[in-house]
Amino acid sequence: MTQPKTKVRVGAAARRVKALAPLLLALAPAAAPARPTPTLSGVWIFPPSEEFPGLRMMRLTQGADGWQGTITSDWYGDLPVQAVRVRGGEATFLVDNGNPRLPPRRWTLSLEGVNVHVVGDIWHRHVDVRVRHGTAADAQRLTFPAAQLPQAAILKPDGLAATPPMGWSSWNRFGAAIDDKTVREIADHLVSSGLRDAGYRFVNIDDGWQGTRGPDGAIRPNARFPDMKALADYVHAKGLKLGIYSSPGPKTCAGFTGSYGHVEQDARTFAQWGVDYLKYDLCSGEGIYRTAAEVKLAYQEMGQALRATGRGIIYSLCQYGRDRVGSWGRDVGGHLWRTTGDIEDNYAAMAAIGFDRNGDPADAGPGGWNDPDMLEVGNGGMSDDEYRTHMTLWAIEAAPLMLGNDIRTMSPATIALLENRNVIAIDQDPLGKQGRRVRKDEDAEIWTKPLADGSVAVALFNRGSSAREIRLMPADVALPRVASLIDLWAGVPDNPDRRSWTVPAHGAVLVRLSGEKLSRP
Ligand code: GLA
Numbered sequence: 001m002t003q004p005k006t007k008v009r010v011g012a013a014a015r016r017v018k019a020l021a022p023l024l025l026a027l028a029p030a031a032a033p034a035r036p037t038p039t040l041s042g043v044w045i046f047p048p049s050e051e052f053p054g055l056r057m058m059r060l061t062q063g064a065d066g067w068q069g070t071i072t073s074d075w076y077g078d079l080p081v082q083a084v085r086v087r088g089g090e091a092t093f094l095v096d097n098g099n100p101r102l103p104p105r106r107w108t109l110s111l112e113g114v115n116v117h118v119v120g121d122i123w124h125r126h127v128d129v130r131v132r133h134g135t136a137a138d139a140q141r142l143t144f145p146a147a148q149l150p151q152a153a154i155l156k157p158d159g160l161a162a163t164p165p166m167g168w169s170s171w172n173r174f175g176a177a178i179d180d181k182t183v184r185e186i187a188d189h190l191v192s193s194g195l196r197d198a199g200y201r202f203v204n205i206d207d208g209w210q211g212t213r214g215p216d217g218a219i220r221p222n223a224r225f226p227d228m229k230a231l232a233d234y235v236h237a238k239g240l241k242l243g244i245y246s247s248p249g250p251k252t253c254a255g256f257t258g259s260y261g262h263v264e265q266d267a268r269t270f271a272q273w274g275v276d277y278l279k280y281d282l283c284s285g286e287g288i289y290r291t292a293a294e295v296k297l298a299y300q301e302m303g304q305a306l307r308a309t310g311r312g313i314i315y316s317l318c319q320y321g322r323d324r325v326g327s328w329g330r331d332v333g334g335h336l337w338r339t340t341g342d343i344e345d346n347y348a349a350m351a352a353i354g355f356d357r358n359g360d361p362a363d364a365g366p367g368g369w370n371d372p373d374m375l376e377v378g379n380g381g382m383s384d385d386e387y388r389t390h391m392t393l394w395a396i397e398a399a400p401l402m403l404g405n406d407i408r409t410m411s412p413a414t415i416a417l418l419e420n421r422n423v424i425a426i427d428q429d430p431l432g433k434q435g436r437r438v439r440k441d442e443d444a445e446i447w448t449k450p451l452a453d454g455s456v457a458v459a460l461f462n463r464g465s466s467a468r469e470i471r472l473m474p475a476d477v478a479l480p481r482v483a484s485l486i487d488l489w490a491g492v493p494d495n496p497d498r499r500s501w502t503v504p505a506h507g508a509v510l511v512r513l514s515g516e517k518l519s520r521p
Pocket of ligand 1: 171206252254342
């Protein structure tokens with residue numbers, strides 16, 4: 001059951017606009033008459049543009065509390081303008097698009113006859129444009145649809161994602177240039193390469209599949225995806241599952257149509273197509289859902305909509321690890337949640353995420369997983385040792401394993417890294433504990449992960465740029481009596497008494513130790 005929706009618009013900006021609406025409409029002239037005293041107040045109309053951020057109109061008014069206003073755009077709805085200062089025919093204000101990494105940006109306005117010259121910045125776009133006075137009818141036509149959010153609720157676990165989801169995603173290798181043919185070929189190769197049988201089951205279409213909405217409001221794929229249902233059938237016939245991507249915002253990160261205002265309808269459409277996995281990416285929603293509570297409700301809204309379809313759909317939250325998402329991801333129906341911004345195919349970026357931005361292990365376990373982002377193994381930007389570190393980190397962290405490469409053209413070295421069943425078994429261990437760093441010694445790091453059968457996975461990482469010896473200390477592992485030691489990458493048993501390894505630059509060793517604890521609790 002979905003919760004009844006609150007009937008209020010979201011956010012301070014929206015509330016302010018609502019309060020201002022009658023005044024603004026009164027201020028907007030029926031036509032655009034010559035004004036005896038030029039003024040900045042009123043409704044200002046931007047020339048139509050499909051380009052980010054799709055500026056529509058600006059509303060400014062002077063009230064008892066000074067100047068207030070909003071800038072309305074296709075990406076962000078009504079953004080409040082802040083700290084407005086007006087002097088004669090000139091004004092400045094700040095615009096904050098809700099991204100915590102960017103400070104609010106300064107905009108300047110100057111009256112030029114009957115128009116206003118607007119200069120400012122938003123996200124990474126510079127705006128320099130002339131706008132015209134609008135009418136009440138313009139304001140009504142360009143008004144952004146109000147967001148409604150459900151009342152807070154906690155969704156019960158649904159039993160999915162008992163172990164971290166595994167599969168392939170289009171984004172890291174193909175970006176938005178993804179199509180039906182490529183997805184089918186990837187499905188074929190997941191089977192023929194053995195990757196499916198090694199556990200990689202999801203074929204996830206990331207951003208770039210969306211077209212426009214039909215007259216009934218239903219989202220339609222773009223021309224590169226002629227028939228989503230047929231594609232899902234094809235993928236299912238191979239023993240695989242299909243994943244798709246959307247955003248709680250009006251626009252996705254690559255500028256495609258998001259689910260804003262159509263959340264339940266989109267969930268139903270995805271279920272009808274036969275979708276098994278949804279990645280829901282905040283993107284432009286950060287300008288609309290401006291508090292942690294609103295972002296959480298926006299994710300809850302889709303979580304409830306997916307549940308209401310009755311289809312078991314894995315729900316992947318992507319809001320870059322903000323607002324301690326691991327502490328509430330499960331409550332909104334999430335099975336995995338990103339802990340970080342985007343990975344890149346280089347050692348520095350991968351290591352920064354894998355070693356330090358992988359989420360709190362206490363949040364992870366069967367049903368809900370920290371997601372340090374998709375794999376870059378095989379994309380060419382790292383050495384084999386660096387990719388081995390990448391896989392070892394993701395496995396010991398019980399991270400979702402989403403292949404990010406073109407599996408149609410893999411080298412034997414890439415296949416060996418991705419298909420090693422001993423390593424995958426560490427990631428997929430049913431106990432579902434996320435491994436932790438137990439010791440750091442300059443460039444050396446020792447991580448451990450307890451496993452369901454009482455054994456322990458131990459990873460030794462060398463973050464330095466030359467090979468070095470790394471020793472395992474008795475205190476590192478709660479198994480003083482080691483009966484067996486398996487080198488997981490080599491796939492061979494090693495001497496149970498071995499405690500020292502030479503680890504290559506940026507490389508890793510992964511072993512599985514079993515034995516007896518000296519004292520049992
Ligand atoms: C964001 C996400 C990426 C990818 C792109 C698609 O950047 O973090 O993983 O989905 O959007 O536009």
